[in-house]
Amino acid sequence: MGTELHIGSDCEKVVVSPYPVKARSGRLRRTRTGSLIEAVPRPPSGRRREERLTSAARLALPLILFCAVLSAFGLSWWLPAAGSAALVATMWRLQARAAQPAALAVPRDPDSRVLWTAPERTAFEGALIASRRVRKTWPALAGMIDPVLADRSLTRALDELADVLSQRQELRRLRGELAAVREADIPADSPARSAVAAQCERAAELWREADSAVHRILGSIDTAARAGESFIRERQVAATARYAERTLARVTGAPAVAESGPELADRTEAVIAAYRDLAA
Structure with missing residues (x-):
């Protein structure tokens, strides 16, 4: 055994592994106590698709205006635009994941044990x-x-x-x-x-x-x-x-x-x- 032990549990299984436990869907809350790290599912955020679209639009609007100002002054705008698109996409992905019920991924390594x-x-x-x-x-x-x-x-x-x-x-x-x-x-x-x-x-x-x-x-x-x-x-x-x-x-x-x-x-x-x- 290594210096740490990672333990995760959801409604269908318990995962015990020397490596960090990962989520198949949703998000996990991790708690460390000494050499023991426990991961449990976080409750879904409950945010619907319409609410996530609204949040993404609120973030995208000032970013679009910022890129437009750069373009109006003759400055390079395509790199900020690409970064803004990546930021909006990342926020959308994180919010969509947070809205899903959390479930643990089944580890592939032979050192991990899964109790079903x-x-x-x-x-x-x-x-x-x-x-x-x-x-x-x-x-x-x-x-x-x-x-x-x-x-x-x-x-x-x-x-x-x-x-x-x-x-x-x-x-x-x-x-x-x-x-x-x-x-x-x-x-x-x-x-x-x-x-x-x-x-x-x-x-x-x-x-x-x-x-x-x-x-x-x-x-x-x-x-x-x-x-x-x-x-x-x-x-x-x-x-x-x-x-x-x-x-x-x-x-x-x-x-x-x-x-x-x-x-x-x-x-x-x-x-x-x-x-x-x-x-x-």
Whole structure:
């Protein structure tokens, strides 16, 4: 994997690639978080053809007048005219594209993965949501983790998950095709039936391995998110307990008890262990 991971999603697919995700139609909104760049479709502008024609005419009119003034003074006008035509055409193309519903282009390079099936898309989008939860805990975990290393580990986990989900997607399709062949009207003693049965067993074995890997990666990301969130909540509780103790001591005149409030050593170890598992 490179230094960046690009992720795009629309209504029909999820694209995961080391290269920037492109739009087949419409426009995309890109958001960078560390080494992760997410691209989501922008809503269509809703501008009709008549409105786009009006905007183009408003831009073209002063440009035409400018070229006419140049011509009247005997100056060269054809180069400004060509530039003006190119400007109007560019604005028209951009507005027409913005009016279209956005859809991601399917990448051609072999390093990109495209998830089409609903279970795989749902699993990856769930991991992406969990990764956002993980990143939100980093400001409060300063001194416990290295944000740069944690960012690389988290991005690498998403990249590996995309690989495994892409394999599971292919296995899902293959298992369906093999199941249809097994149910065909073929004699029981046919060598073809035996060969298909062997391939079904192999596909089932690979499916179990891929499914186990998916759950392992999803579990590691979710564990890191829950460990960080739990640590932050307990630290907030500890701060509240210390504040309450000081307040009560001031009101009652009693001395404060040292070292009161929840101990966070165990939670600190849990957070560090969760990030070690994520990086493994």
